Amino acid sequence: MQNIKGTYDYFGREQAIRQNVRATLQELFELYGFESMDTALLNELELLTSKYAGGDEILREMYQLTDQGGRRLGLRYDLTIPFAKVIALNPGIEFPYRRYEIGKVFRDGPVKKGRLREFLQCDADVVGIAGPQAEAELMQLAAEVFRRLDIPVVLKWNNRRFLGEILSAVAVPPEEQLSAMLTLDKLAKIGSGGVLAELTDKQLAADTVQQIAGLLTLDNPEFGQLVEQYQLEGLPGAGEVLALQQLIDGVGLGAVCVFDPFLSRGLSFYTGTVYEIFDASGRYTSSLGGGGRYDAIIGKLVGRDDIAYPTVGISFGMESVMALLGGRPAEAEDRCGVLIIPVGGYMPQALTAAAVLRAAGIRTNVDSGTRKLKKTLAGASAKGFRYVIMIGETEAALGKLRLKDMTLQSETLVSVEEAVRLI
The missing domain is CATH 3.40.50.800 (Anticodon-binding domain)
Known part of the structure; x- marks a missing residue:
C-alpha cells in the first residue's frame, strides 16, 4: 500500500498547523463579509473544458472520467469555474455577492515542493463590484492573512488591459496578445533571453520582438514611465492601474503591493487586474497565492455577453503556505484542555x-x-x-x-x- 504520487495524508503536528492556517483564513474571510460556499467536486467535462475556463495547460492536467451512464465528467482543477457555474445557475443571487470556499482540487501535473496532484485551495471572490474597491479589499485581506501567519510577503500586481495596451504600442497583433502575455509572465523563470526566444518561436514580427527586447531592458519600469514612453495616457487599462494604485497608497499597502508590468498569470480568463503573492525573503520562489479580475466568464457561461458580471477573486495555496510553515514548531494543544x-x-x-x-x-x-x-x-x-x-x-x-x-x-x-x- 502506498499513496498515489502527489497525494498525502495529514495528521498529528502537520495537521494541527494546517488547521491553524485554515482557521486563520476562515476567520478573516468572514471578517471581510464573505459567505461560505461548497461547490461540487465533479463537474461536466464540457464546463471544465470550455474555452472560457482555464486554458490549454490546465486542461492537459485535468482528471477526466466517465460515469456508468456514459457521461463525461472531470474533477475540478480550481474553485473559480465551479463558482462561476453557481452564479450562472442562480440568477436570483443579490449583488454584490461575496463568497469564500476552502476545498480540494485536483491536477495531474508535475509534482514538486508546494505543488501536488490533490491539494487544498482557499478562495474568496466578489461579484458585482466593477471598480478597484474589490481588488483593494482583497489585497488588504491578503496582507492581513500573511501578517497573522507571520510570513513577510510581497504582492506583485498588474493589469492585463494595461499590458495589452503596451503590447499594442509595440505592434503585437490583438489575436497574439494573450499568448505574448503568457510568455512575458515567465520572465522571472526563463529570463529575457528565454522570453525573446519564445516570442520569436511564436512567429511575432522581428521588429515587434526587437521593441519588446527594448521594453525588457528597462530596470523595474514604473507606471508613469511606461505611460509616457508608449503614449498610453487616457487609455482604459492605464486608468484602471492609476485608480487602483491610488487606493493602495491610500490604505497604506504601498510597501507590500508592488506594481509589475510584466505579470499576467497563467490563466486565460483574466480581464483586468492580476496579482500574485510571494515570500518576501525570496527563499521560497513559488507563489503563495494569487488571483485577479475575470469579468467575462459568468456572462459567457450563460450565453449573455450583454450582461456584466464584474468579478474578482483571490486564492491562497495551502501547500505553498505549509512549505514555509513546515519547519516551525507546532502550537501547543489548547492550554485550557x-x-x-x-x-x-x-x-x-x-x-x-x-x-x-x-x-x-x-x-x-x-x-x-x-x-x-x-x-x-x-x-x-x-x-x-x-x-x-x-x-x-x-x-x-x-x-x-x-x-x-x-x-x-x-x-x-x-x-x-x-x-x-x-x-
Whole structure:
C-alpha cells in the first residue's frame, strides 16, 4: 500500500498547523463579509473544458472520467469555474455577492515542493463590484492573512488591459496578445533571453520582438514611465492601474503591493487586474497565492455577453503556505484542555465527569488509566494540558475530583461544578 504520487495524508503536528492556517483564513474571510460556499467536486467535462475556463495547460492536467451512464465528467482543477457555474445557475443571487470556499482540487501535473496532484485551495471572490474597491479589499485581506501567519510577503500586481495596451504600442497583433502575455509572465523563470526566444518561436514580427527586447531592458519600469514612453495616457487599462494604485497608497499597502508590468498569470480568463503573492525573503520562489479580475466568464457561461458580471477573486495555496510553515514548531494543544485520569479502575466516574466538562464547552480527554500515574502525568505535560483531573478511591468516596494545575503544580479537591468554574 502506498499513496498515489502527489497525494498525502495529514495528521498529528502537520495537521494541527494546517488547521491553524485554515482557521486563520476562515476567520478573516468572514471578517471581510464573505459567505461560505461548497461547490461540487465533479463537474461536466464540457464546463471544465470550455474555452472560457482555464486554458490549454490546465486542461492537459485535468482528471477526466466517465460515469456508468456514459457521461463525461472531470474533477475540478480550481474553485473559480465551479463558482462561476453557481452564479450562472442562480440568477436570483443579490449583488454584490461575496463568497469564500476552502476545498480540494485536483491536477495531474508535475509534482514538486508546494505543488501536488490533490491539494487544498482557499478562495474568496466578489461579484458585482466593477471598480478597484474589490481588488483593494482583497489585497488588504491578503496582507492581513500573511501578517497573522507571520510570513513577510510581497504582492506583485498588474493589469492585463494595461499590458495589452503596451503590447499594442509595440505592434503585437490583438489575436497574439494573450499568448505574448503568457510568455512575458515567465520572465522571472526563463529570463529575457528565454522570453525573446519564445516570442520569436511564436512567429511575432522581428521588429515587434526587437521593441519588446527594448521594453525588457528597462530596470523595474514604473507606471508613469511606461505611460509616457508608449503614449498610453487616457487609455482604459492605464486608468484602471492609476485608480487602483491610488487606493493602495491610500490604505497604506504601498510597501507590500508592488506594481509589475510584466505579470499576467497563467490563466486565460483574466480581464483586468492580476496579482500574485510571494515570500518576501525570496527563499521560497513559488507563489503563495494569487488571483485577479475575470469579468467575462459568468456572462459567457450563460450565453449573455450583454450582461456584466464584474468579478474578482483571490486564492491562497495551502501547500505553498505549509512549505514555509513546515519547519516551525507546532502550537501547543489548547492550554485550557483537560485530561481526566481514572486511577484504579474508576472509569464510570471519569466518563461522567468528562460529560459535564464537555457540556460546559471544555475540551476533555479521558485517559485509559492503564499506565503508571507518573508516566501519564509526564505525557500530559508534554502534550500541553493545563489541567489534569484524577479520580481514585479517595475522590470517588467523597464524590470529588482532584484537580491538578500543571502550570502552577498545585492540586485541589473540588466538585465537578467547581472544576468547571475554575477551568
